[in-house]
Amino acid sequence: MKFSAFFLGVALSAPTSSAFAPSQLSIQRSPVPLHASDSDVLDCLVIGGGISGSTLAYNLHANHNLNIQLAEARDYLGGNVISHETEDGFIWEEGPNSFATQPSIVRIAYQLGIDDQLVFADESLPPWVNHNGKLHPLPKGQGGKGPKGQLELVFGPNGVMKFALFGGLLSWPGRIRAGIGAFLGHAAPPENKEETIREWVERILGEEVFLRCIDPFVSGVYAGNPETLSMKAALPKIARIEDISYSIDWNKGGAIFYGGLKRQVELTKERKADPPAPEWPEFEYGNPGSFKKGLGTLPNAIKKELGDRVKLEWKLTKLEKNNGEYTATFDTPDGSKTIKAKSVVSTAPAHALRDVLDPVLPEAACLFDKVREEINRIGIYHPPVAAVTVAYPKSAFKDVELPNGFGNLQDLPGFGSLNPRTEGVRTLGTLWSSSLFPGRAPKDYNLLLNYIGGSRDTTLADLPEEEIYNEVDKGCRQVLLKPDAPKPKILGMKIWPTAIPQYELGHLEILKELEEAEAKVPGLWVCGNYRSGVAFPDCVTFGYEQAKKVAEFVKGPTPLNGQSSSEETVSEEVGKPFFVDAI
Numbered sequence: 001m002k003f004s005a006f007f008l009g010v011a012l013s014a015p016t017s018s019a020f021a022p023s024q025l026s027i028q029r030s031p032v033p034l035h036a037s038d039s040d041v042l043d044c045l046v047i048g049g050g051i052s053g054s055t056l057a058y059n060l061h062a063n064h065n066l067n068i069q070l071a072e073a074r075d076y077l078g079g080n081v082i083s084h085e086t087e088d089g090f091i092w093e094e095g096p097n098s099f100a101t102q103p104s105i106v107r108i109a110y111q112l113g114i115d116d117q118l119v120f121a122d123e124s125l126p127p128w129v130n131h132n133g134k135l136h137p138l139p140k141g142q143g144g145k146g147p148k149g150q151l152e153l154v155f156g157p158n159g160v161m162k163f164a165l166f167g168g169l170l171s172w173p174g175r176i177r178a179g180i181g182a183f184l185g186h187a188a189p190p191e192n193k194e195e196t197i198r199e200w201v202e203r204i205l206g207e208e209v210f211l212r213c214i215d216p217f218v219s220g221v222y223a224g225n226p227e228t229l230s231m232k233a234a235l236p237k238i239a240r241i242e243d244i245s246y247s248i249d250w251n252k253g254g255a256i257f258y259g260g261l262k263r264q265v266e267l268t269k270e271r272k273a274d275p276p277a278p279e280w281p282e283f284e285y286g287n288p289g290s291f292k293k294g295l296g297t298l299p300n301a302i303k304k305e306l307g308d309r310v311k312l313e314w315k316l317t318k319l320e321k322n323n324g325e326y327t328a329t330f331d332t333p334d335g336s337k338t339i340k341a342k343s344v345v346s347t348a349p350a351h352a353l354r355d356v357l358d359p360v361l362p363e364a365a366c367l368f369d370k371v372r373e374e375i376n377r378i379g380i381y382h383p384p385v386a387a388v389t390v391a392y393p394k395s396a397f398k399d400v401e402l403p404n405g406f407g408n409l410q411d412l413p414g415f416g417s418l419n420p421r422t423e424g425v426r427t428l429g430t431l432w433s434s435s436l437f438p439g440r441a442p443k444d445y446n447l448l449l450n451y452i453g454g455s456r457d458t459t460l461a462d463l464p465e466e467e468i469y470n471e472v473d474k475g476c477r478q479v480l481l482k483p484d485a486p487k488p489k490i491l492g493m494k495i496w497p498t499a500i501p502q503y504e505l506g507h508l509e510i511l512k513e514l515e516e517a518e519a520k521v522p523g524l525w526v527c528g529n530y531r532s533g534v535a536f537p538d539c540v541t542f543g544y545e546q547a548k549k550v551a552e553f554v555k556g557p558t559p560l561n562g563q564s565s566s567e568e569t570v571s572e573e574v575g576k577p578f579f580v581d582a583i
Contacts, residue, residue: 069339084294137414241256364517
C-alpha cells in the first residue's frame with residue numbers, strides 16, 4: 001500500500017503501473033536454444049529498443065524460441081533508461097530512477113541472471129509534499145505484509161488516521177470534505193461526459209485534496225495537466241474503484257473508501273492464490289526498486305543475451321506488406337537494409353511513426369493527427385521534461401526534525417518531495433536518490449534527481465542549460481537547503497523534448513480507432529507507452545504479455561511449457577510519481 005492510498009481509502013496503492021502475479025510454475029533462466037531456421041524471413045521484427053521493445057524481444061527469444069530481430073534508431077538499448085557511475089562514487093540516472101516492484105520485473109531479472117543485482121527501498125519511508133514552507137509526509141505503512149500492513153497504513157505512526165487528525169497538509173474544512181466523499185458519499189458521475197482528473201477528484205474528495213495532494217501527484221505521474229488528463233484513461237484503476245463502490249448494495253452514495261477496501265481484499269486473495277515463483281528473490285508489491293548499478297542493468301543484460309539480433313542505429317523508413325509478409329526498410333550506418341518478417345511489433349513513440357506506417361496501416365494517423373478541440377490538441381502529446389541530477393553536502397540541508405518520528409531532514413528520510421503548483425516552485429518533484437538505495441553517493445553527500453518541465457511548463461525546453469540548473473538549485477533552496485548552502489555539485493542533465501505521453505480527454509477514442517484498424521492487418525501491432533502504460537513495470541509486463549500474442553500468431557495457440565495461456569492476473573497498483581519510473 002503506497003503513496004496515493006489515503007486519497008481514495010485503504011486500497012488505493014501506487015504506482016501507475018498495471019502488473020501481474022505469476023503462477024507457481026518454475027521459470028527457467030537463460031540461456032535457451034537458438035531458433036532453428038534457415039529462412040530469411042523473421043518470425044517477428046520488433047521496432048524500438050526501449051524497455052517495452054527490448055523486453056518483448058527477449059521474451060520472444062527466450063520464452064518462445066522465435067527467430068527475431070530488434071531494431072533501434074539510437075545507439076543503445078533502453079530508451080529513456082540511461083544509468084551513469086562516476087569515479088567519485090555517484091550513481092545517477094538520466095531518466096526514471098526506480099520502478100515500483102512487480103512480478104514482471106523480478107521474473108525477467110531472474111531469467112537473465114541479474115536478480116542478485118536487485119535492490120529495494122525501505123518500505124516505511126514516505127513521499128513528502130511541500131506546503132507552506134514545510135514538508136508533510138503522505139500516509140505510509142511500516143513494511144508489514146497483508147492485514148498487518150493495512151492496519152499500519154490506517155493506524156500506524158504515519159497512517160491515514162494520524163494524517164487526517166493531526167497532519168498539517170489539509171485544513172479542517174478540507175479534511176471534512178474529503179471524509180464525506182470517502183466515508184459517506186458524493187455526487188454521482190455526470191452522464192455522457194468524460195471527466196478530467198481534476199473534475200473527478202473535486203467531485204469526490206474536494207478542491208483542497210486536489211490542489212495539495214492530487215495535483216502534485218499527477219505532476220509526478222505524467223508531468224501533466226490534470227485539467228486535460230482523462231481520469232479513465234490516465235488513472236483507470238482508481239476510476240474503477242468508484243464503480244466497485246457503487247456495486248456494494250448498501251453503499252448508495254458511492255463512498256469511495258468501501259470500494260477501495262473491497263478491491264484490496266480481492267487483491268490479497270488473488271495474490272495468495274497465485275504467489276511468485278519460490279526461486280525468485282523476495283519482494284513487496286509496489287515497493288521502489290532498482291539495480292545496484294542503476295536501471296540500465298536490465299537493457300544492458302538483454303543486449304548481451306540477444307547478441308547480433310539487436311541492430312542499433314537502424315531507423316525505419318518504410319513498412320510494407322506483400323503476400324502475407326512484412327518488408328521493413330531501414331537507414332543504417334551501412335546503408336539501406338531490408339528485412340522480411342511474418343509479424344511486426346512497433347514500440348516506437350507515437351511521434352516517430354508519422355508516414356512510416358501509411359502503406360500498411362494508414363488509420364494509425366490518429367496517433368498524431370486526431371483533433372481534440374475540447375483541449376486544443378492534435379494527436380498524442382509528449383511534453384518536454386528535464387531530469388537534472390545534483391548533489392549537496394549533507395550539512396547544506398536544513399537542520400530540522402521532520403514530523404512523525406522520521407528524523408532529521410539532513411538524512412533525507414523518505415522517497416522524495418513533490419511540489420504543488422500553488423507553492424511557486426518550478427521543479428515538479430525531487431527524488432532523494434541517495435536515501436532510496438545504497439551506494440548512490442559518498443556518505444557525506446545527498447544525491448537529488450529533479451524533474452522540471454511538463455505540459456504546464458513547455459517553455460523549459462527553450463531555456464539554456466545554465467538557467468535550468470539555476471531553477472533547480474532555486475527550488476532545492478526553497479524546499480530543502482539552508483540559505484547559505486554551497487552551489488550544487490552538478491552530475492548531469494538530460495532534456496527529453498518528447499517525454500511522457502499524455503492520456504488526455506479523447507485518448508481512449510484514439511486507442512479504439514487504432515485497435516479497430518489493427519484488427520484488419522493480422523501480424524502487425526502498433527504499441528508503446530501511449531497504449532500500455534507509462535511506467536517502467538508497465539513496459540516490462542507488456543513485453544511478457546505481448547510475446548504470448550506474437551507467439552500464438554506465428555506458431556498457433558499452444559500453451560508455453562505446460563503453463564496456462566494466461567499466467568498472470570492483474571494487480572491494482574496505481575500512481576507512483578513519474579520520477580520513479582515513467583519517463
